[in-house]
Amino acid sequence: MDQRAQIEELVYRSCMALDERDFKGFLELCDPGFRYKVTVYSPEIRKEMVWLDQDRRGMETLFTNLPRHNSDHSPLVRHATVYTVKMDGAQAEVVSALQVFRTALDGGATELFGVARLIDTVKLDGGTPRLASRVVRMETRQLGFGSHIPF
Amino acid sequence: MAKSAAEWNAPPKFPPTHYVDSRIYTDEAIFEEEKEKLFKPSWIIACHESEIPNAFDYRLFTHPSGVPLIAVRGEDQNVRSFYNICPHRGNTILYDPAGNAKRMTCIFHQWSFDTRGNCIDISRADQGYQSRFCKEDAGLREVKVEVGYGGFVWVNLDDACAPLKDYIGPSMDILAPYMQEPMEVFHFNRAIVDTNYKLWHDTNSEFYHDFVHYFNRITGMMQPGYFDRKYTGFPNGHATVGSMSIQYDKYEGSKERAVGWPGLTPGGWYMVDLFPGMTYNLRTSVLRIDTAIPLGPNKVAIEFRGLGLKSDTPAQRAQRVFDHNTIWGPFGRNLHEDLLAVHGQGRAMREGTDSRWVIHGREEASTIHDEIGMRHFYAEWSRRMGRASYEPFRDDRPAQARAAA
Numbered sequence: 096m097d098q099r100a101q102i103e104e105l106v107y108r109s110c111m112a113l114d115e116r117d118f119k120g121f122l123e124l125c126d127p128g129f130r131y132k133v134t135v136y137s138p139e140i141r142k143e144m145v146w147l148d149q150d151r152r153g154m155e156t157l158f159t160n161l162p163r164h165n166s167d168h169s170p171l172v173r174h175a176t177v178y179t180v181k182m183d184g185a186q187a188e189v190v191s192a193l194q195v196f197r198t199a200l201d202g203g204a205t206e207l208f209g210v211a212r213l214i215d216t217v218k219l220d221g222g223t224p225r226l227a228s229r230v231v232r233m234e235t236r237q238l239g240f241g242s243h244i245p246f
Numbered sequence: 247m248a249k250s251a252a253e254w255n256a257p258p259k260f261p262p263t264h265y266v267d268s269r270i271y272t273d274e275a276i277f278e279e280e281k282e283k284l285f286k287p288s289w290i291i292a293c294h295e296s297e298i299p300n301a302f303d304y305r306l307f308t309h310p311s312g313v314p315l316i317a318v319r320g321e322d323q324n325v326r327s328f329y330n331i332c333p334h335r336g337n338t339i340l341y342d343p344a345g346n347a348k349r350m351t352c353i354f355h356q357w358s359f360d361t362r363g364n365c366i367d368i369s370r371a372d373q374g375y376q377s378r379f380c381k382e383d384a385g386l387r388e389v390k391v392e393v394g395y396g397g398f399v400w401v402n403l404d405d406a407c408a409p410l411k412d413y414i415g416p417s418m419d420i421l422a423p424y425m426q427e428p429m430e431v432f433h434f435n436r437a438i439v440d441t442n443y444k445l446w447h448d449t450n451s452e453f454y455h456d457f458v459h460y461f462n463r464i465t466g467m468m469q470p471g472y473f474d475r476k477y478t479g480f481p482n483g484h485a486t487v488g489s490m491s492i493q494y495d496k497y498e499g500s501k502e503r504a505v506g507w508p509g510l511t512p513g514g515w516y517m518v519d520l521f522p523g524m525t526y527n528l529r530t531s532v533l534r535i536d537t538a539i540p541l542g543p544n545k546v547a548i549e550f551r552g553l554g555l556k557s558d559t560p561a562q563r564a565q566r567v568f569d570h571n572t573i574w575g576p577f578g579r580n581l582h583e584d585l586l587a588v589h590g591q592g593r594a595m596r597e598g599t600d601s602r603w604v605i606h607g608r609e610e611a612s613t614i615h616d617e618i619g620m621r622h623f624y625a626e627w628s629r630r631m632g633r634a635s636y637e638p639f640r641d642d643r644p645a646q647a648r649a650a651a
Contacts (some may be wrong), residue, residue: 129552133577139305139343140297140434140551147577156499163460165583237436238587241576 098187098224103177104215107226108168110173112152113244118158124223125151126218135233146233147245157245172196172205173246175213185220186227189213193215193231195246211246215246255602262636264607264617266624270638271604273595276631277543283630284522286310288403289413290525291537292317292327294321294396294551296430302361305344306330308547309403310443310523310539315388316340316350317399320361325393327401328363328386330424339386363388396425396526396533396553400649408496417484420516422586423509429584432567433552435576439585440562442539443523444627445546450517450525450536450585451619455606458587461497461572461579469493476612482625483521485619487553489514492530500572519619532570544596550574550581616645 105124112121122129131154133147149157174194181188190212197208213227214230231246258265270276292307292315304457316328316339331351332339339352349366351358358367365384367623368375390402395418395420407413417451439446445521453475456462466472471490479485491513494500507530518526523538533553540546552574554566567626573580595601606624607618624635632642641648 137434140431141344144433146575147571164579167586220397237438238576240439240589241582243582244575
């Protein structure tokens, strides 16, 4: 598999792991220095906002604590399309389109939950590509009752 | 013991002040009446002054009664508010939720207005209206505005309303020491949920539901002082909740909040619930403001704002944002749980479900799990609506008058 294909597969695997709530599997795709952010621009207050910002340890804790919280159990399905891969030495900058669909537990209707861009930095120096950082750049700003599971 | 239909429909075994008929959350006629009697004459938070810092900055706001408003800062630095409705053909004047506009121009026929609501240009006025109608006849509808209580922009649709300070009364005294420094909004999020707006305000008016929050149980309910927090009711349906010291380090992944807030005890937490649907929530390092905007009997838009201090360094601001997001962001631990809970209420109480009563019966000397906050709200609701919340459809008119109606 060429490097671009490996990088694309990493993005897709990260989505599948989160879809399956395989959080351990998701973190295995991440570098020890992994950082995850959700950002969004608010035209209401005309400011850039950060809605979530965690390092790898913070993500681990967030996942570990999930069973202790009351959360919506509707399945989320992430549909990503890798748009661009820009190689830069031992890393690559990857931009993907992301749509997140939510399927209601009662009745099974599926709705578009959110639209975003994934801006990933992928480390290439260890043989297997790993996510060094992910910025989920949200377009959607209304998330209803929200979610405990990140995008 | 499970109940029969008759038992289910019978009023709960409490004084009538301690429960409400759940039809007040679903009835369309009551909802329309609430807009007229509760929202139109009340002072409502439209935005914060930091959202419109410069001359000609504007912010759009949909008033809970449904009226679209513009809040705009004039060249004289005063904030005014107008209907976002062109007096010509009823079109929307401004579309972007915020911006800067020296002239507010309706795209439809290019009528323009200044920040005082004066019409300053009517396209081809003389040719069409001759001397029958002119700019002076075409002003915007202005509504009352006051800026206060932490720099918030308050609006009131009632031209004859009492001043804001009379409406708020002493209810904000508990927060006054902590709102001496200029603040700035760093977070805005609007959540639309299928539930009644009062159910959201109820959630802000009682802490018994801390059982839904793992974070609050660990950092609050299981810590000393939690059950000492007290509710105090104030005129006009407002209420406050006293402070305690939250032990943030008890939640794995959280830690003692280092930034704090000027004058506030570390870990301090004050809340003020303002009738009919606003809440100030100062929790250690962040001020959160909720504004409930009902969209129907069973649909509400809740605007959430997070504020820090204008004087924040980048590091302080980043810490406040982090603290805020941990529990109150759209991916935060507590907000999702609260919204999920009221979504569940909306689902169970929607029209036709045969939901009958909502009980506010806990009495614990006005402390944190006492439901006095909600009882206080519904006493004011009943007074303003001219209907008892426990018996909203009772008609005391003589039979003859009822028949005539």
